[in-house]
Amino acid sequence: MPDHDRKRVIAFLTRQEMEFLDKIGMDALFSTGFKLSRIDLISAVVTAVMESKVTGEGVASKDDLIKRILNGIYREIERRKFPRLKKTLNVKYRGLESMQPQKEHEVTDMSVAGLRISCTREEDLPQINQLIEVTIQDPDSKEEPVKAVKAIGRVIWVEKSPQKENFFEIGISLTYVNNKDKTTLEEFLSVRSLL
Numbered sequence: 678m679p680d681h682d683r684k685r686v687i688a689f690l691t692r693q694e695m696e697f698l699d700k701i702g703m704d705a706l707f708s709t710g711f712k713l714s715r716i717d718l719i720s721a722v723v724t725a726v727m728e729s730k731v732t733g734e735g736v737a738s739k740d741d742l743i744k745r746i747l748n749g750i751y752r753e754i755e756r757r758k759f760p761r762l763k764k765t766l767n768v769k770y771r772g773l774e775s776m777q778p779q780k781e782h783e784v785t786d787m788s789v790a791g792l793r794i795s796c797t798r799e800e801d802l803p804q805i806n807q808l809i810e811v812t813i814q815d816p817d818s819k820e821e822p823v824k825a826v827k828a829i830g831r832v833i834w835v836e837k838s839p840q841k842e843n844f845f846e847i848g849i850s851l852t853y854v855n856n857k858d859k860t861t862l863e864e865f866l867s868v869r870s871l872l
Contacts, residue, residue, distance in 0.1 A: 683716075683720075688719070695715075698715050698718045698719070699715075701713065701718055702714070702715070702717075702718060725750065726746050726749070726750075729746065729749030729750050730749060731745050731746050731749040732745075732839050734837070734839055735836075735837050744834075745836070748833075748834040748836065748848070751833065751834070751848075765783070765784070765816065765817075766783075766784040766787065766813055766814065766815055766816070766865065767781060767782075767783060767784070767813070767814045767815075767816050768781070768782055768783070768784050768792065768794050768811060768812065768813050768814075769781045769782075769811070769812045769814075770782070770794075770803070770809045770810060770811045770812070770830070770849075771809060771810055772803065772807060772808070772809055772810075773807075773808040773809060773810055773829065775810075779810070779812060780801045782794045782795060782796050782801075782847075783795050784813065785846070787813075787865075787866070788866070789851070789854075789859065789862055789863060789866065790850065790851060791830070791833070791848065791849055791850045791851050792811075792813070792830075792848075792849050792851070793846055793847065793848050793849070794846070794847050794849065795838065795841070795844055795845070795846060795847075796844070796845045796846070796847055797843060797844055797845070799845065802835050802845055802847065803832045803835065803847065804832065804835075805832055805833070805834065805835060806831060806832060807831070807832045808829060808830070808831055808852070809829070809830050809831075809832060809849070810827070810828075810829060811826075811827070811828045811829070811830045811849065811851070812825050812826070812827050813825065813826040813828070813862070813865070814826075815865055824861055824864075824865075825861075826854065826858045826859075826861050826862045826865070827854075827855075827858055828851045828852075828853060828854040828858060828862075829851070829852050829853040829854075830849040830850060830851050830852060831849065831850050831852050832847060832848070832849055833848040833849065833850050834847070834848040835847050835848075
């Protein structure tokens with residue numbers, strides 16, 4: 678951003694926060710010779726948050742905002758690390774130790790490393806860090822029986838959908854997929870990316 682576009686903002690930071698900014702600036706200076714001012718550092722943080730597409734909708738505290746920012750950054754890292762393709766797949770899940778029937782939802786985003794699912798019932802929401810059993814199916818499959826991927830996943834984040842009212846989104850990292858199911862998962866992604 679050109680300097681003439683900058684607006685003056687007065688921020689009150691704790692001593693620990695100031696020392697953290699100064700340490701990043703000194704690390705840059707000693708490792709590359711490039712001097713980062715506090716203004717550059719704060720601007721970089723704001724730009725990173727903007728790129729993670731974080732919104733303030735539903736944020737009720739500073740802690741809520743911190744969680745929202747960390748989730749947004751995590752999703753951006755995952756998106757860059759593993760190309761994520763928009764899918765229309767069905768997913769069922771339940772707690773790893775649960776004997777309850779699996780709850781069925783729709784996959785809204787997916788890669789070989791994880792998925793995002795949409796949920797309308799607050800009582801169906803899992804806990805963050807909960808291990809779950811996941812079954813993913815392609816509703817357009819013509820095969821009998823329908824191909825399915827079974828995996829173990831960890832719930833990374835849960836939040837209200839920014840796009841749909843009364844919807845929740847759940848981010849799941851796939852922690853274990855056997856080789857056969859991993860091949861099927863890759864087939865789902867490659868075939869459906871051509872549609």
